Every structure is written in structure tokens, then in C-alpha cells.
Amino acid sequence: MEHAIETFSLTKIFTDWWGRNRVYAVEDLNLKIKYNEVFGLLGPNGSGKTTTLKMLLGLLYPTKGKAAIFGGDGTDPKINARIGFLPEESYLYKYLNARETLDFYGRIFGLPAKVRKMRIETLLDMVGLKTVANRPVGTFSKGMARRIGLAQALINDPDLLILDEPTTGLDPIGTRQIKDLVIQLAKRGKTILLCSHLLADVEDVCDRIAILYGGKIQTEGQVKDLLLQTDKKQININSGSITDITTEKIKRLIKADKAECEITSPMEKLETFFIKTVVAAQQQDKSTSGAVSTTQISDFLASKSIEENILDKLVSAPVSKPTESTTTEKVELLKTTEPQPDKQLLEQLTKPAEPVKTVSADETETTEPQIPELEKNEKNILEQLTDRSASKNDNTEQTDTQTGESGDA
Amino acid sequence: MHSIWAVAKNTIRQALRMKIAAVFIILLLVLLPVMGLITTGDGTLKGRLQTFISYSMSLTSLLLCMFTIIATTFSLTNDIKQKQIFTVLTKPIRRSQLLIGKLLGVTILSSALLALFSVIIYTIVIYTPKFYNASQDELKQVNNEFFTARASLTPTDIDVTDEVNKLYEKLERNGQIPPNTSPRAVKALLTMQKKLEKRAAEVGGELLWEFNNVKPLDPNQSIFVKFKYDVAVNPPDLQIYGRWVIGDYRQIQSGKIETPIRYFDRKDLIRTVYEVEVPADVIAEDGFLAVGFINTTLNDTVVMFPPKDGLEVLYKADTFTANFIRAALLILLRLVFLACFAILASTFLSFPVAILLCLTIFSTATVSTFIVESFDFMSENVSAAYRYTLKPIIQLLPQFDKISPSKFLIHGQLLSWSMLAKVAGIMICIKAALVLMLALLIFTYREIAKVII
Structure with a gap:
């Protein structure tokens, strides 16, 4: 059994009561998602993403074709026990509080009381809802409901995580936390199917993507293969002391090669700026009635010191071999990319000590933009923002590996 | 089982926290004691008790039936409408387990509420004679005719x-x-x-009724012969002179008298119900009892005993408490049936339509006798078509009015375990089971994520 998810000519046609107005929601879909792969299902609204997920999970029946999860039926309880599903909206029981919600789902999985209790507390901690755990989820904001929705999807330590628009309604920190979590879970051998129309989310975390339109796959492949622009080159200069003279020299050099270039200082991403601001406010202990957006996900997933932590339960599969596309985008762009420039050119460029500049060039062949490698990005963005030490990051890596080997408790 | 229990527990929480149960609990908690205080009946202690038990049991049954219908339909249709079911059914739980969990949750809650209100009613009934300034005769009457569970024998x-x-x-x-x-x-x-x-005796003629298996709870107590005369021609004073013979007449044939045979002459008004107390020693050891009526020559008309309430022999077969518990269990059977039906309706209908269907079935069940008789009467000319089409469907409906719990308690009439088991067998094991199987079938093949408008 090579694939975690496989569909064979999966087709769903919606009709009205009289059998008229036939709408092909999904048409002849052949999807193959390997084990330990982060797969992104993209498409505009109404392209058939959610319908596909519903057919996979047995909430809708295919008009034609077949869908298989772990080689079985998505309605089989044995298969369901290995799946975590976060629907497009969290769909929670409004009268239950956050703790009771997780307890309810934990009971359906038949988790022993001790394990259930431990997982609930750990998950609440992870999604930043521990302080509001006794509030009915009906009073939660959309983002908070999303967080508890994610927690319920993880309560069984799933082998396969199906996330439908997971970042909808989340603040940028929550979005980042989910992306980090996806990466961490993938590192530990989980298979993840991510369904979204927010392209940035998918690009950051997915190994492979498929773009759906009109119920059909328009394109499918590795993210890096699809996004690589072979007709352009990009040079990143990681120095704050590059002078104007040097930049002029670079321009001349590139012009000599019959190409055009533009040199500007890089802009910080709004996401990074936002996270910095919130983290600063949290460090000043400013109160909030909402979710506590902290570094919990990263700390949590990385920490090994906590006895019976979430890693023991949630991400117990062996650590997978990291791949390029499983990395998240670094906020500090100059550090995230690892350019491999032409040595000769680099020497010319870096001779004088001048202020930092970013050079982007058209039709030059200096360097190829690279998808960030995992090893370079292990340090979590939130840790960077909150000035975590490098040594801690190293420890984190060790923890991950050890946990993966130890397996589930 | 753990998933069924999780769903059941969640269903109970839903009914309590969404304040569905609260409305019914408050209504009954207020109404039952108020009824206990204000009901007077015909002014006698027996009348007061009969009126209270009739209204309180009927009200409790009605409100709990409504609660069961609403709580069950809301629980499932709301899960489907609000889509929480997407999250639940993608967990390791079968659809049948979800339905059974919902059913179990509502049944547990309904049973708990029924137990609570039954205790309140029972307490009020038991303490009413103590707070009511009743005469000894009245107390004796309620002990004989209300605080009892009398078996009824009819010809x-x-x-x-x-x-x-x-x-x-x-x-x-x-x-x-x-x-x-x-x-x-x-x-x-x-x-x-x-x-x-x-059922008629000419002047000088006689009628004899034989009963077997007469087993009073206490042989030293009395049995009661309840009768009503009807006549072909009204006598001038509207009264009948009758001689009654009660005992084991087989002894006369064998010549060996072991139990007494009692005779008594009475003069009673026509078309009026009378109850005669007779010592229980007239019953033979094997439970045989014969009741004879002689239309004396003092009368000038044929005397008849109407089919419904012409003659009845009553004897105490059990205690009031045991009878009361069985009456409460009879209500519980109704609740279980309604919960099953509400589950069926919720598997393919939206909340308002499911509620409407359930209430229609409930109303039909409470007047089923009338409906069956009406159809029987109306369909005289299309008997074959009726017999093979509509009648089986009507027969499938529950018949709540056929065996009413308050009717037994009002008259201190025995509701036996065998009677209760028979009702449970028909209403739960056959009808509710069929309804539930249909619900499971529909729900299993239904596309949960498909929008039904």
C-alpha cells in the first residue's frame, strides 16, 4: 500500500430533486497522496475541494469512482481512528466548554481517562486556550473556535490529518502556528492533506499540490518544480554595510551582461511586523480575553523535557527525512534563503564593505532562487522574534529525533 | 460502547444546557404541587385523590412525551443542520452507534425526569389523607377503592x-x-x-358467571361485585329485586362443603353502578368463583347486564405502590417509543417537519381507539381494500389510550406485570424496533453532507 489517500475516477454530480440541473462538483479525480506527504489541494471557491474531502470521509457518496484512505473506506471506524479532520468551519457544540469538547471527542476514540485528560490539557496549552478552557465554545471568536477545532483533530494522534481551510478566521500568529504545526507533524511521519484557497499557506508547507478548477485537476506536482522561474535570477546580499559604489558596480556588471536589475532595500513582511508587535505586547503582560497567541506550538512540539507531552501522543511516528518543501518561509528573508552564487561574481560584489541592499535581476544568470532548506529553517520564527537562543534550538532538534524514536506511550 | 455512551452523555448535556428540559421541569415542579392543593374532585377524599392522580399523571405523561419528542428531534436535526455531525461521524463511530447514543441519552434523561415527578405525585397522594379531615368511612373507602390494586374479572x-x-x-x-x-x-x-x-334474565330466570384463577393478595380481605342493571321495560319505582349467589357451586354437586356460599337479596335502582363487598372466603382453593343472579318474580321485566360495565368482580391483587410503579413504567414505554419515532423522523426531515410528524403520531396514538373505530365504521363498503391497505398501517401506530396509566390508578385497578410486559412486547419489541430499524437503514444510506431543503 503505497498511498495514504487514493482516488479512482472520483466523480460527484449534484442534481435537484427532479434529477435536473446536473452540476459536476468533482469530475474524474485521480488523486494519489503518499505516506508522510504534505499535500495541498488548491482551488477557487466552488472548485470541488471540500466535496472531495467529504467523499473521502464518507460524508458524501461518489456518483462514480472510488476513494480510499489507508487502502480502506473512509467510513470504517478502524480507518477513522487514524484520521484527524478539521472541517471548513469548526462545527462545535456551543454548550460545551473547550475542555468538555475535547473530552467528548476523546471518549469517542475510547481513550483511557488518564491519557485523555493529559492530552486535553496539553492540547489546550498548545492552542493557547487553557485560560478560557471552561468557557462555552459558543462564546468563542471564530479564531478561538478554529483553535479548538484543530485540537479536536489532533486528540487521537492521527496518522492522517485532513485540514479544510485551517487558517480561516485565525490571526497571523495562529496561522503561523498552524503552519509550523503542519511542518512539525510532517517531520514525524504524518500525512497531511491541506485544502485551501489561501495560496501562501499552501506554498509554505506543502510538498506537492494539485489545483482544482471545475471539479478537475488542472495541474499537479512538487511545489518547487511548479514555482521555479528558470528565466529569472535573484541575488540576496546578506550584509548591512554594502556601499552605493558597490551597488553601482553590480548594476554595471549586470548591464554588461545585457540584463536589467533593480536594487532596493527589502521590506519587512506585514505578518512579521504584526507578530513582533503582539509578542512585544505579550512580554509586557498585557491582558486579553481571547486566545493567548504565544510560542506554544513551537515550544510544545520541540520540547522533550515535559513528561508525556504532546509529542508522545500526537507526533509519535518516526522522524521523516526532511525535504526542501516542508520548510516554512522565514520572516527574515535575508537569512532564510541560501543562495549559491557564482563565486567569481560574489567576490566582485563583496569587495567593499557597503550597506545592505537587495538586488533582483532580470535575465541574468548569477544565482537561482532556492527553496529554503529545512535545516536552515529549523529555528522557529516565533522563537527568533522572542529572541530564543540558538542553543535551545539545537536542543529542540535532538528532542524531535528522540521522541520520534521512542514512539507513542 | 464507549462512543455510544459519549454521545448519550453529550445528548443529556445538550437537553439540559440548551434549556429544553428546563421548561418542562419548571412547569411540572410548579404545576404538580399546585394541583395537589387546588383539586377537590367531588368533595370527597376519594374524589380528590382520583382527580389529582388523573390530572397529574396525564399532565406528566403529556409533558414528558412532548419533551422526549422535542429533545430527540432537536438533538439529531440540530447536529445535522449545524454540521457538528461532520466532526463526529469522521471519528471512529458507526452511524447506528450515534443514533443509539442519542436514543439512550434522551431515554436516560426522560426516565430520570419521570422518576422525579412520579416521586412528587406519589408523595402528594400518600400525604393527602393525612392533611384532609376525612371520616373513617371515607378512609375505608379510599383504602378499598383507591389505595389498592384490584384485579378485575369480567364475563x-x-x-x-x-x-x-x-x-x-x-x-x-x-x-x-x-x-x-x-x-x-x-x-x-x-x-x-x-x-x-x-346477558339477560327473564322473570324467574337466572344468569351464572364463572371465574377461574381468582387469587387475592390477602384471603382474609374482601372481594367486590360491581354491577349495573338494565331493563326491557322500566319498573314503576325504577328498582329491581335481585338475589345474588356467590361461591363455589361445585360443592353442592359433590356434597362436600368447604368454602361458604353466600346469598343476599337486594333492591337496587336500574342503570346505576353498585359495588357489593363479599368476604374473600367464598373463593375455592383452586381459585374458582361463581357469581349467580336470579331475576326474582317480584320484578315484571327482563333484567340485562350491559356489555361494558354490567358485571365485574374485583379483588385486591397487589399494593397501590407496586401499581403506581407499573403505571410510571407504562409511561416510560410511551417515551421510549416516541424517542424511537423521533429518531426516525429526524433521519430524513428537518426539525420543524420532524416535530410536526411526531406530534401528529402522538395525537393519533392518544385517540387511536376512536380513529380505528371511525375507520372501521366508514369503511364498511370498502372492507377488502381497507382491510389490506389502511388497517395494517393504523395497526402499526401505537395505541396509548388503550391502556392508560391514570385509568388504572383512578379506579385502583390492577395493572399487572403480564399486562405491562404485553404492552412492552408490542410497543417496544415490535413497533419501536421496526421504527428504529427503518431509522438505521435511512441514516446509514443518507448522504450526511447533502443539504436537504
Whole structure:
């Protein structure tokens, strides 16, 4: 059994009561998602993403074709026990509080009381809802409901995580936390199917993507293969002391090669700026009635010191071999990319000590933009923002590996 | 089982926290004590108790039936409408387990509420005589006729088919059948006449009823003969002189008298119900009892005993408490059936439509006898079509009014375990089971994520 998810000519046609107005929601879909792969299902609204997920999970029946999860039926309880599903909206029981919600789902999985209790507390901690755990989820904001929705999807330590628009309604920190979590879970051998129309989310975390339109796959492949622009080159200069003279020299050099270039200082991403601001406010202990957006996900997933932590339960599969596309985008762009420039050119460029500049060039062949490698990005963005030490990051890596080997408790 | 229990627990939480149960709990908690204080009945202690138990049991049954219907339909249709079911059904739980969990949750909650209100009613009933300034006669009367569980014996219906057929043939031979009259109508009339003859005594004539298996709870207590006279011609003073003979007449034939045979002469008004107390020692050891009536020559008319309440022998077979518990269990059977039906309705209908269907079924069940009789009467001319189409469907409906719990308690009439088991067998094991199987079938094949408008 090579694939975690496989569909064979999966087709769903919606009709009205009289059998008229036939709408092909999904048409002849052949999807193959390997084990330990982060797969992104993209498409505009109404392209058939959610319908596909519903057919996979047995909430809708295919008009034609077949869908298989772990080689079985998505309605089989044995298969369901290995799946975590976060629907497009969290769909929670409004009268239950956050703790009771997780307890309810934990009971359906038949988790022993001790394990259930431990997982609930750990998950609440992870999604930043521990302080509001006794509030009915009906009073939660959309983002908070999303967080508890994610927690319920993880309560069984799933082998396969199906996330439908997971970042909808989340603040940028929550979005980042989910992306980090996806990466961490993938590192530990989980298979993840991510369904979204927010392209940035998918690009950051997915190994492979498929773009759906009109119920059909328009394109499918590795993210890096699809996004690589072979007709352009990009040079990143990681120095704050590059002078104007040097930049002029670079321009001349590139012009000599019959190409055009533009040199500007890089802009910080709004996401990074936002996270910095919130983290600063949290460090000043400013109160909030909402979710506590902290570094919990990263700390949590990385920490090994906590006895019976979430890693023991949630991400117990062996650590997978990291791949390029499983990395998240670094906020500090100059550090995230690892350019491999032409040595000769680099020497010319870096001779004088001048202020930092970013050079982007058209039709030059200096360097190829690279998808960030995992090893370079292990340090979590939130840790960077909150000035975590490098040594801690190293420890984190060790923890991950050890946990993966130890397996589930 | 753990997933069924998780769903059941969640269903109970839902009913309590969404304040569905609160409305019914508050209503009953207020109304039951108020009813206990204000009901007076006919002014006697027995009347007060009968009125209170009648209203309180009927109200409790009605409100809990409504609660069960609303809580069950809301629980499932709301899960589907609000889509929480997407998250639940993608967990390791079968659809049948989800339905059974919902059913279990509502049943547990309904049973708990029924137990609570039954305790309140029972307490009020037991303490009413203590707070009511009743005479000794009144106390004796309520002990004999209310705080009891009396078994009721009525004469068996005699089969007169052969006699009717012979008489019809004779009339036909003699050309006495009126023209344009169907044989069925003539035979029905003849059957009625023949049955009336079996319950009628000419002047100087007698009637004898035999009963077996008469087993009073305490042989030293009394049995009661309840009767009502009807006459062909009204006597001038509207009274009948009757002689009653009660005991084991087989002893006279064998010549060995072991139990007494009691005679008594009475003068009673026609078309009025009387209850005569007789020592229970008249019953033979094997449980045989014979009751005889002689239409004395002092009368000048044929005396008849109406089929419904003409003659009844009553004896205490169990305690009031045990009878009360069984009456409460009878209500519980209704609740379980309604919960099953509400589950069925919720598997394919939206909340308002499911509620409407359930309330229609509930209303139909409470007047089922009337409905069945009406259809029987109306369908005389289309008997075959009716018998094979509509009648089986009507028969499938529950018949709550056929065995009403308050009816048993009002008259201190025994609701036996066997009777309860029979109702449970028909209403739960057959009808509710069929309904639940249909619900499981529909729900299993339903596309949960498909929007139903």
C-alpha cells in the first residue's frame, strides 16, 4: 500500500430533486497522496475541494469512482481512528466548554481517562486556550473556535490529518502556528492533506499540490518544480554595510551582461511586523480575553523535557527525512534563503564593505532562487522574534529525533 | 460502547444546557404541587385523590412525551443542520452507534425526569389523607377503592357465530330477510341480539358467571361485585329485586362443603353502578368463583347486564405502590417509543417537519381507539381494500389510550406485570424496533453532507 489517500475516477454530480440541473462538483479525480506527504489541494471557491474531502470521509457518496484512505473506506471506524479532520468551519457544540469538547471527542476514540485528560490539557496549552478552557465554545471568536477545532483533530494522534481551510478566521500568529504545526507533524511521519484557497499557506508547507478548477485537476506536482522561474535570477546580499559604489558596480556588471536589475532595500513582511508587535505586547503582560497567541506550538512540539507531552501522543511516528518543501518561509528573508552564487561574481560584489541592499535581476544568470532548506529553517520564527537562543534550538532538534524514536506511550 | 455512551452523555448535556428540559421541569415542579392543593374532585377524599392522580399523571405523561419528542428531534436535526455531525461521524463511530447514543441519552434523561415527578405525585397522594379531615368511612373507602390494586374479572364474550348462522339460514328459508339488506348487516344485528340474550334474565330466570384463577393478595380481605342493571321495560319505582349467589357451586354437586356460599337479596335502582363487598372466603382453593343472579318474580321485566360495565368482580391483587410503579413504567414505554419515532423522523426531515410528524403520531396514538373505530365504521363498503391497505398501517401506530396509566390508578385497578410486559412486547419489541430499524437503514444510506431543503 503505497498511498495514504487514493482516488479512482472520483466523480460527484449534484442534481435537484427532479434529477435536473446536473452540476459536476468533482469530475474524474485521480488523486494519489503518499505516506508522510504534505499535500495541498488548491482551488477557487466552488472548485470541488471540500466535496472531495467529504467523499473521502464518507460524508458524501461518489456518483462514480472510488476513494480510499489507508487502502480502506473512509467510513470504517478502524480507518477513522487514524484520521484527524478539521472541517471548513469548526462545527462545535456551543454548550460545551473547550475542555468538555475535547473530552467528548476523546471518549469517542475510547481513550483511557488518564491519557485523555493529559492530552486535553496539553492540547489546550498548545492552542493557547487553557485560560478560557471552561468557557462555552459558543462564546468563542471564530479564531478561538478554529483553535479548538484543530485540537479536536489532533486528540487521537492521527496518522492522517485532513485540514479544510485551517487558517480561516485565525490571526497571523495562529496561522503561523498552524503552519509550523503542519511542518512539525510532517517531520514525524504524518500525512497531511491541506485544502485551501489561501495560496501562501499552501506554498509554505506543502510538498506537492494539485489545483482544482471545475471539479478537475488542472495541474499537479512538487511545489518547487511548479514555482521555479528558470528565466529569472535573484541575488540576496546578506550584509548591512554594502556601499552605493558597490551597488553601482553590480548594476554595471549586470548591464554588461545585457540584463536589467533593480536594487532596493527589502521590506519587512506585514505578518512579521504584526507578530513582533503582539509578542512585544505579550512580554509586557498585557491582558486579553481571547486566545493567548504565544510560542506554544513551537515550544510544545520541540520540547522533550515535559513528561508525556504532546509529542508522545500526537507526533509519535518516526522522524521523516526532511525535504526542501516542508520548510516554512522565514520572516527574515535575508537569512532564510541560501543562495549559491557564482563565486567569481560574489567576490566582485563583496569587495567593499557597503550597506545592505537587495538586488533582483532580470535575465541574468548569477544565482537561482532556492527553496529554503529545512535545516536552515529549523529555528522557529516565533522563537527568533522572542529572541530564543540558538542553543535551545539545537536542543529542540535532538528532542524531535528522540521522541520520534521512542514512539507513542 | 464507549462512543455510544459519549454521545448519550453529550445528548443529556445538550437537553439540559440548551434549556429544553428546563421548561418542562419548571412547569411540572410548579404545576404538580399546585394541583395537589387546588383539586377537590367531588368533595370527597376519594374524589380528590382520583382527580389529582388523573390530572397529574396525564399532565406528566403529556409533558414528558412532548419533551422526549422535542429533545430527540432537536438533538439529531440540530447536529445535522449545524454540521457538528461532520466532526463526529469522521471519528471512529458507526452511524447506528450515534443514533443509539442519542436514543439512550434522551431515554436516560426522560426516565430520570419521570422518576422525579412520579416521586412528587406519589408523595402528594400518600400525604393527602393525612392533611384532609376525612371520616373513617371515607378512609375505608379510599383504602378499598383507591389505595389498592384490584384485579378485575369480567364475563368472557360468548361466541354466538353458529347460532347466528343457523338463525340467519332459518330466516332466509322463511323469506323473513328484509329486501335490500346485506347479509353482513343482518348477521351483525342478529349477533347483537344473541349476545344480549346471553346477558339477560327473564322473570324467574337466572344468569351464572364463572371465574377461574381468582387469587387475592390477602384471603382474609374482601372481594367486590360491581354491577349495573338494565331493563326491557322500566319498573314503576325504577328498582329491581335481585338475589345474588356467590361461591363455589361445585360443592353442592359433590356434597362436600368447604368454602361458604353466600346469598343476599337486594333492591337496587336500574342503570346505576353498585359495588357489593363479599368476604374473600367464598373463593375455592383452586381459585374458582361463581357469581349467580336470579331475576326474582317480584320484578315484571327482563333484567340485562350491559356489555361494558354490567358485571365485574374485583379483588385486591397487589399494593397501590407496586401499581403506581407499573403505571410510571407504562409511561416510560410511551417515551421510549416516541424517542424511537423521533429518531426516525429526524433521519430524513428537518426539525420543524420532524416535530410536526411526531406530534401528529402522538395525537393519533392518544385517540387511536376512536380513529380505528371511525375507520372501521366508514369503511364498511370498502372492507377488502381497507382491510389490506389502511388497517395494517393504523395497526402499526401505537395505541396509548388503550391502556392508560391514570385509568388504572383512578379506579385502583390492577395493572399487572403480564399486562405491562404485553404492552412492552408490542410497543417496544415490535413497533419501536421496526421504527428504529427503518431509522438505521435511512441514516446509514443518507448522504450526511447533502443539504436537504
